[in-house]
Amino acid sequence: MNKDYAVIGLGRFGGSIVRELRVLEMDVLAVDVDENRVNEFIDIATQAVIGDTTDETVLKDLGLGNFDNVIVAIGDNIQSSILTTLLLKDLGVKKVSVKAQNDYHARVLEKIGADVVIHPERDMGRRVAHKLASSSVLDYLELSDEHSIVEIMAEEKLSDQSLLDLDIRAEYGVSVIAIKRGEDIIVSPDPTVNIQKEDILIMIGNDDDLTRFEKSLTR
Structure with a gap:
């Protein structure tokens, strides 16, 4: 097996990562200490293996030190999460990603x-809050x-104006890095291109500056 990825903890979060990686x-x-969870992922x-990853011998037997990417998605047991992370780094795993409670x-x-x-949970809460606070916000990463x-939907207030006219970077300190227009994506858009209603602006910047821009759309 090409041991590129290992996921430790097969709850809702870890399980979704396993499924998506397999789709890719x-x-x-x-890996999980719970046999029932492991059985869910055999196919x-x-x-899929049963193992207590707080035991260094188990980690070595599984060859986890040879993995480039290990995701620690252990649920409510913070002590197990911390000890597993520490042992993985001691074994020389290149990239350890860990779910924080x-x-x-x-x-x-x-x-x-x-x-x-x-x-x-925190990141999802932020995404939901931004979507609820502004009907223009489609996604938040x-x-x-x-x-x-x-991602912000260009409504009437922004349409038929260019990025140059709006001067978003100078006024708000955020950058439009791409525009989605139907099936097309305009990367590093020319500042003279007019924004059309229902264009999706993909913007990057400091959270406070992005929030100021979002608020300006609701005034």
Whole structure:
């Protein structure tokens, strides 16, 4: 087996990652301490095994030190999540991505060397809040604690004006990196191109600046 990806913890979050990686035709080792969960993924993952990943011997027996990407999606057991992450980094895994239960958990994970800390509940909450607050916001993707990418529908207020006319970067400090127009995507759009109603603007910037721009659309 080409051991590129391993997912530890097969709850709702970890299970969805396994399924999506398999859709993308990636080889995935799925691991959980719960036999019933493992049985659910026998026909989905490339290999599904029962294992307690807080035991270094188990990790070595599974060959996890040879994986380039390991996702730790352990549910409510923060201690197991932290210990598993620590052991994986000690084994030399190149990239360990870990689901954080809260900010304290995230800080500990960062201190022990987690390469990526994922906040699924918090991030989803932010996405939903932005969509609810503005009918123009179609999607919201957090890049860091302070920067995000947002998709905004160009409604009447923006239509028939160019990016140059709107001067979005100078006024709000955010950049339009692409425009979706029907089936087409205009990457790095010419600032003189007029925006059409129902264009989707893909914007990147500081969260505060993006929020200011979103608010300007509702005035």
